[in-house]
Amino acid sequence: MKREQMTRRNFLGISTTGLLMASLAPGESAGQTSPSWEKRLHIPDSSAIRILQFTDVHFFNGTGRWPQREEKQRLKTLDDMRRLIDHAKPDVLLVTGDLWHDNPDGRGAEFMVYAVEQCGGLGIPWAFTWGNHDQLDDYAMGHKALAEAKNTLYAGMESDGNYVLALEDGNGARLAEVFCLNTRATGVHDEARQFIGDAAAVLDERGNRVMRVAAFHIPVKQYEDVWDGGIARGVIGENVCMEQEDGASLPIARTAGIQAMFCGHDHVNDYSGVMDGVDMIYGRATGHNGYGADKVAKGAKLYTLDPARKALEWVSLLPDGTSWKPGAEERTDTRRRL
Ligand SMILES: [Fe+2]
Ligand SMILES: [Fe+2]
Structure with a gap:
């Protein structure tokens, strides 16, 4: 990713960029100014916010060597995504990176345009966070395309992919905030940590x-x-x-009031656990063009947030409508021992 530094003055300033968007996502709140790094979404049922996470979709992985197989797997993934949405009936989609696969022969932009079009066509407001394989020659163009996509909630155009998705009830009262971070190829790095602290400070001033x-x-x-x-x-x-990442991000997140983390990247890990008051949860990898279907079936993760209790539950959801979550003592280690 381009490492454009954002000055604190820019960060705190109110931008009109969000008001110039070509279109609003369904339920997206309009008419009030927000910082450029904040996007607001109206949630119909404020007692149970349904967030569906797709991760590691990996569109176009292998298209150079096995184009037919890649297309078949890509279309299967898209079909799965639609089924998962039908089962989950989510308020919002979170697409947490590796949406497309690399930038071979400069084709990253082509892959990205396709991926953005597909996500926009799912009919649900969607937020995106960058993965290490979401590669482009021109990241400014990528930020713009994501910010202008159909049904998009992306607000990272001026803040290197870091932004806050604010979920609100019908009266505009805030229910929950999702800090969306760009971990580039290195993990949660200094600028993302800085963003967490700066954004939390601005949001805290509101009440x-x-x-x-x-x-x-x-x-x-x-x-x-x-x-x-x-x-x-x-x-x-x-x-x-x-x-x-060396472990220094979690205390910063906790201080900012972040109580749970949703990640991807490791396709065959699906577990959660609480440490230092923060629930660390893996998403369920979604894309058939990504590795790992032989170990962990492709699917998605459905989170249900209860903002009044500040509580959340999750299940891993499969395209056939079945779901899984580990039992009280369930710890399965399938790593090969060398
Ligand atoms: Fe991946
Ligand atoms: Fe990754």
């Missing part, structure tokens, strides 16, 4: 904190600790790939 969660691609180090410490429940099929 009482509401429920806050974070969504991003690459897990933080404590995903490893929560498994190794015997706290997490679920399935682990590969070591946690936190890249260069």
Whole structure:
């Protein structure tokens, strides 16, 4: 990703960019000024916010070598995504990175345009966070395309892909906030950490904190600790790939009031556990063009947020409508021992 620094003055300033969007997503709130890094969405049932997470879709992975197979898997993934939406009936989609696959021969922009069009066509407001495989020659163009897409909630155009999705009731009262972060290829890095603190400070000035969660691609180090410490429940099929994240992000997130993290990146891990008051949850990998279907069936993760209690529940959802969540003592380790 381009590493454009945002000045604090810019950060705190009110931008009109959001008001110039070509179209509003269904339910998207309009008419009030927000910082450029904030997007607001009206939720019809404020007692149960339904968030469906797709992750690691990997459109076009292998298209150079196996174009027919890639197309077949891509169309199957799209069919799955529609079925998952039919079953989940979500208020909002979170697409947490590796939506398309790399930038071979400069084709990243072509892949991205296709991917954005498909997500926009699903008929549900959708937010996007960047993954390490979402590669382009021109990231400014990518931010713009994401911000102008159909049904988009993307608000990271002026803040390197970091933004806050605010979920509100019919009266405009805030219910919950989703901190959407760009972990680039390195994990939650200094600028993303800075964004968490700065955005939280601005939001805190408005009044009482509401429920806050974070969504991003690459897990933080404590995903490893929560498994190794015997706290997490679920399935682990590969070591946690936190890249260069060193564990310093979690205390920053906790101080900002973030109580849960939703990530992707490791396709065959699906577990959650609480450490230092933060629930670390893996998404369920979605794309058949990504590795891992032999170990963990492709699907999505459905979160139900109860903002009054600041509580959330999750299930992993499969395209046939069945769901899974680990039992009280369930800890399955399928990693190969060398
Ligand atoms: Fe991936
Ligand atoms: Fe990844």
